[in-house]
Amino acid sequence: MRIEYHRTLIADRIRNQAFHDALARVIRPDETTVADIGAGTGLIGLMAAKLGAREVLLYEAAEVAGVADAVIRRNRARVCHLMPCHSMEMEDPPRVDVVVSETLGNYAFEENIIDTLADARRRHLKDGGLMIPARVRQYAVPVISDRIHRELTIWDEVGFGIDLADAREMSLNNVYVRSFTAGELLEDGAAAKVWDSVTLGSDRKGTRRGEASWKLGSAQTVYGFAYWWEADLIEGITLSTAPDAPRTHWEQLYFPLRTPMHLAAGETVLVTLRSRSSEETGTHLAWTAVHFDRDGASKARQAMDLDKGWIP
Template sequence: MEEAEKEPKKDASAEEFVALSDFTASGSDQLSFLCGDRLLVHARPCEDWWWAELREDMVGYVPASHLEQEEDLEDPWQDVEYFGSYGNLKLHLEMLSDRSRTEAYRQVVLNNRDFLRDKVVMDLGCGTGIISLFCAQLAQTAKVYAVEASPIVEYTRRLVRQNDCEDVVCVLQGRAEQVQLPQRVDVLLSEWMGNCLLFEFMVEAVLLARQRWLAEGGVMWPSSAALLLVPCQAHSFYTETMTFWERPYGLDFSPLQPLAQQEFFSKPKFSHVLEPQDCLSTPSEVLFLNMYTLTVQDLEEMEGQFDFLVDTPGDFHGFCAWFTVGFESLQPGGEAVQLDTGPFSEPTHWKQTLFMLDSPVSVHQGESIRGSIVLRRNPTWRRHLSITFDWVHYSPSENQYKVSSSPYLYWRY
């Protein structure tokens, strides 16, 4: 930035660019931004550093290498990578081995087999087709349209033939917004949930399929979904990522701790296993989705509130999240089925998601942690999102309030 000695003026012909990755400013004249943010570039005083605007009151120098114009972006849905990952058996083995997940769908079909008989079903994102086979064999449905966009679909067709279900199960390859069915369906089934419920946003495909192919009065399974949250301890993870750097092998490596904090705590920890005793309060439902009324536009930003009363004193290392989905019963007096991915239920392949604070906070019984969680869909990379926690820690014994905010980029690739 040596060639740019003074602040450039804003330019009416500014061009819009998209951030390809995060950037953290190291000087007062630089501008921090997150991957997917849209910036207006007003001036290019040198090859490597440009003068840009993120919002009305946020301007500064940004590295040109981090920006790209939208028309030059390749595959903002990352379909090649996303669907490609489902083209091999690794993920399918993980999902099929998850008995809690697979048995929940099997139980839904069994509990509602009288209703499903002679009905038309769509199984969206069918994978290997196991739910479609449950419908055909256990409920004697009239037709099942098994829709899958990944390369595994060729094997799905073989599995349908191998299990003598080709007269009932019709396997179709394509995305929800592209595939064509010969008729509307009575039931739309899908296993669309990702980490922290929404990650990868397969739920959008389900909503598009609902609009295009679900008959009036048709059934959605899951029928509802909820995101749950709890403040928690995470001593093991904190020790292995932060405390480790204090004196490894008798040497002082503490200068690496700020780097470790940025690397390990700025993004969520996937597949975390939360021990029930590490919950500092009773879990709370912060989001609820009605799958009959949820819209694609709703997915752009969702906000939930929480108000936790600390009942277990300890070190508040962060928040832990998981989800539940519910399947309404269609049998008179029948029992609804729920799949719970939390720490108090049978383990699932989703496990839980951990959001670490910058540093632990000591909390005591009777104190409160109240605030909000906001999930914002990435405006460019559509399978990703950011999650921000804003909260207040109140200690009644000291009559003190501490206000905090923690943003996280939910980005796997």
């Protein structure tokens, strides 16, 4: 059991406070029923109980469900009921007023929250009920610092007359969890653009595709792309993994380029990102970057694929 992972969640005060505040806004004491999907150690479900929920159903299929059961008992949370299964496996589930799920990753959808909450809206949520989170937006921005690129291309510097180009290629077809400073990003990160937006519960497409482009005002070298997300829990309460947001246990992601793109002023770089997530096959990511000249003609194109970055 990865109890250390759950400790990092419990230690994330920004995350915890945001979910607590969202629940406090929607729970009517002694009336509201709640389903906590992917309950982990039970923290969010217990928050709902402490805020006065009439009944809380905690769905957890992993081994940590045993911890949640013990925590519920220790806190004498009689309104909490542990369901040791995945919510999508539950037959004829009780319908609730609020569905809450903190199953977000560094890549927002790596834990299949889209499929899970689409099913929850169909089968777990009452008509007129609320989904927390409600929406997720995914951002991208060019990285103009060579810091991570130098780290990933160390294969070129090993020496001894040995060519490790194949290993280098795999490194550059991977996605990396990293933290960025503003100065490492185009326009200090202000150039970040939304390439995908999902309304959780309503959107059922676990396969995502989107693009963003930037016309540069001055010459820059682009080494890759930084990624982060924003989640609207409810109206007015948002969690963000952006570099300038309050620090959480989540970080940004780095999507490398195989070869840095040197762009002159007035030229454009475009990135297309694609993802596919499922319980059976995990998360697949692919990204393509194109360098256009001032007249819109393509000068260079690079296609990267996470499947090429894993050793079979």
